[in-house]
Amino acid sequence: MPLAAVKYSRGMFIFPSAQPAPHRSFSEEVAALNRYFGGLKSGGNAYVIGDPARPGQKWHIYYATEYPEQPMVNLEMCMTGLDKKKASVFFKTSADGHTTCAKEMTQLSGISEIIPEMEICDFDFEPCGYSMNAIHDSAFSTIHVTPEDGFSYASYEVMGFDATALAYGDLVKRVLRCFGPSEFSVAVTIFGGRGQAATWGKKLDADVYDCNNMVEQELPGGGLLIYQSFSAAEYAVVGSPKSVLHCFERENMENAAPVKDGKLANLLCWEEEDAMEEKDGVLVE
């Protein structure tokens, strides 16, 4: 089967120094991806987007394609600082000795209600953690939950759905209800133009969360990426999960300097180290 397109995307690593190669920096990841996919017609295209004032909230994306893409919408959410009570659902054994299996976690958390038509294949980890993949017609969805306090994290992704049949804001609210994060980001990738993307091409209004940042980035193949990050207003105080994450701020300084044709490609969030790395000639294609 010939390869049509590839997209690799992620937010920030909570423990970047614990990552094995090639995940020690985004530039290393991009170099590895280019070895496999750089030969596609668009070449490898790498972007780091976000607000330079918030180095802990960056979105990394690599994209390469052979053809212009078919119309499609893709949503990716990264959530940190999960509500402790909601996160406790993803521990197999509770304090009173009650054990919960993956099927029950899917129901109790509200995951089964995000898109009720989805057929879900779920999995529980020992002693905690949860993953699921789900399908319905051409739609695909996946969730991964790390519920441990101090570095709790959940990701949600859905693609291949009918953008006119699902409302962006309502879907995001149903996901947030499952996890109650203190911070989260949404990355919506649209192919085929905003016109067919209905509510998905618009700015997200997320109730009790403040939007810190919104960035739009065009992609090759006619794509558009709309990235927004949010913080819960009440979490801007000491003692929150955010203050725990603060301990890892230095570790979070990833050397993200994607290159294309020897140049930094559309780097909207640029740290000093990145420029130095490029000057030193470390980043070569």
Ligand SMILES: C[S@@+](CC[C@H](N)C(=O)[O-])C[C@H]1O[C@@H](n2cnc3c(N)ncnc32)[C@H](O)[C@@H]1O
């Ligand atoms: C749901 S898994 C998903 C990891 C995956 N890298 C992700 O986030 O997409 C992570 C959770 O499962 C737990 N876990 C237990 N055994 C694990 C294993 N063998 N591999 C990965 N995670 C495990 C972790 O402690 C964590 O809470």
